[in-house]
Amino acid sequence: MTSINDETLSPAPRVTKTEGDPAGWLGNVNATLRSGAVFILLAALLLGFTAAEPAFANLGNLMSILQAVAVVAILGAGVTVTLAVGGFDLSIGAIAASSVMAASYAMIVWGLNAFATVPLVLAFGALIGLVNALLIVKLRVPDLLATLSMMFLLSGLQLIPTAGRSISSGLILPDGTTATGAYDPYFLLIGRSSLFGIVPISVVLMALVAVTLYVLTERTRIGRLLFATGGNEVATRLAGASTTHLKTLAYVISGTLASLGGIVIAARVGRGDVSSGGSLLMDAVAGALIGFAVLGKRRPNVLGTIVGAVFVGVLLNGLTMLNAPYYTQDFVKGAVLVGALALTYGLGRSTSS
């Protein structure tokens, strides 16, 4: 009940089709098309937008697309890991938002520098992940409910230290004093500078997270065990693995990545805005779910999540360039998600049984 893959993603053993029967080669073409569908659509979008608006394809714009999706992709990678263990972390958006506030508070109120703030905020994210895991593993609260309440709790908690005010230099604290600190310029580099003047640091971070988590989930034994926990928890425990540790690990990774996302936002915006991170959760989850359709995997996978997030980013950027109004964005994201899920579940099923 707490995980979407329990019910729908792992159907009864099924035999896939077939070279021997007359429709075999057609089936193979079908399978290729389906597994590559997201890439084909992505290429079509890129070509289409470039044809309609040549400025779309210049390097600066492409980088700005990646920069725009970096945070969502980082959060999505975290959700993917929790999906792999059969859970679902709904608190990532709130963790990212409170990390923005925590980073701002640390620098502006406590006067810390970037080198103290970043580890502190990452530790904050890891701690929240740990609390999530405790609720889920020790108290056996279902994943969705535990992380949903954590989301609620954090969205409220982040308002308390500043009595509901956004944090910027010269903030007046609840006790009447004025905060003296300011954003560390080094910290702002994370969100505002580019490697070699081309690749934004946030995109570099996204790439690092993507590669690290891809290797972790698909190429290491920890990754195998994470997926095993989500696939069959009983079997994993009987094989001698500690599923409680594995779940805890997944939520700590997810929480830490969410706070990394928060750091990137804070460094870009340069202030602690109480309303930041509003749509992060939905976008990250959408990226992870669109990722199911990538490569026809029909299961959570990090590569798919990143591609899913980029896909949405390309679509939104292109539509904006073509003067589509901003208020259609959520509709577009929703439509992409519905399409991707239909592709993953519906079409995948009809040709593989």
Place this chain on the structure above:
Amino acid sequence: MPLLHVDALSRSFQSTRALASATLTIDAGEIVALMGANGAGKSTLVKILSGVLPADSGTITLKQQPYAPKTPAEAAAAGVVTVHQSTDLVGAPGLTVADTLLLTRFTERSQPFFVSRSAIRRQAQAILDAAGFDLPLDRDFADLSAADRQLVAIARALANKADLLILDEPTASLSIEESRRLFDILKRLRDGGLAILYISHRTADLEAIADRVLVLRGGVVAWAFQRPVDFAAAIETMIGRKLQSARPDARIANGAPVLEMRGARLRPDAAAFDLAVHEGEVVAITGVLGAGKSRLLSAIFGAGHLADEEMFLDGRPHHPKTPAEAIAAGVAMAAEDRHRSSLMPANWPGSSVAATISLPHLAKWYPHGFLFGGRERREAEKAITRLRIKASGPQAPIASLSGGNQQKVVLARWEAEPSRLLLLDEPFQGVDVGARHDIIQAIRSRSDRATLIATSDPEEAFEVADRILVIDHHSLVAAPQGTPTDISREIHA
């Protein structure tokens, strides 16, 4: 005219022909048993008849009408109902037994929109009465044992108006007494004109119930036997080779025991018992379902607790708190119901043959953490050759294997690394005679460890073990000398 006529039915999966022009007939009012080794095409035939899979070619005639169901519902509407071996899908957690029994009725439009508890209970009780089962109507489906789920499935199938009832391994999780009751019911239904296609690996069952036996091999009906059926011949036809004498040469184990339990109690109110299993010895524990066999094995494996336990492994105290601790101490367990206890779902990472074998050994085989180097592939290749596993290769999805081959893979998992004590809980569940033979050979070929097997089938215990213990009233006693029938008599005395 026969009720069902299947003519030249074929179906292929990738390069394998699961059914190659199979032809058979079933008359009303007879029980036809279908035998066949792993991969002989039994499941495929059942799936086609029950509307789960379409056939590639061939025709089916039911009551002189062409019959090609596209869904199980269509099949049921035409009068063909199937009870599958896996009964998890019969109901759902949160539904009571009564709800589950009436689940198919709820979908009928003729039923009233509002349902009352009492009406549900009354109708469900009527279904149970008709089937002759006694089940707790208010129990949650999730809390039912495998045997009770099977009974619910059968009772519900019988409640629908059916011409042909297909039963796939219905007694796999039933006790002997429950099986007998089921047979009586099936015979009564047959006398009432119902045709029954009965798929089983258990010759004792078939002997008790079948009017006619069809043997599938390589996707064709290789032989049809009339009553009285010569089962030795049928089995030889099925596996395509001579059967060896079933009873192994019992070895007398001497030396220090590998596992020793003193004064163990399965429940606080049960009698205490001692148990010793020696190196090179295969001991089988048999007893009815729910007698406590799985409890005992789980406790030795650190996955459960006994009321009282004093255990020694190679002379050292053994009190594992988790399976991980037990594995580290040299105990391995292939638990009951491989789908629930050992296998990953289809399309999920770790669902290949190689990954199924490697799961408990990942830390040992990949000490650096990265899954590079072909260790698990090599181990899987070894296992495939050694246990004669029928699979397209180490990367074959476990779901594409037949039941017996899946069980061989699970055994291979725990044999991949040396262990002191191997625990096998119902290792022959849904395994045909041929594969059972291979598995028994593999189990008995090792003399460097002790093996403890739990099975509810005395015949299986008899075939595999050097020594048989009977679990009864939550306590262990040595089995009487003699044949499996004597043991079952003892169990049910």
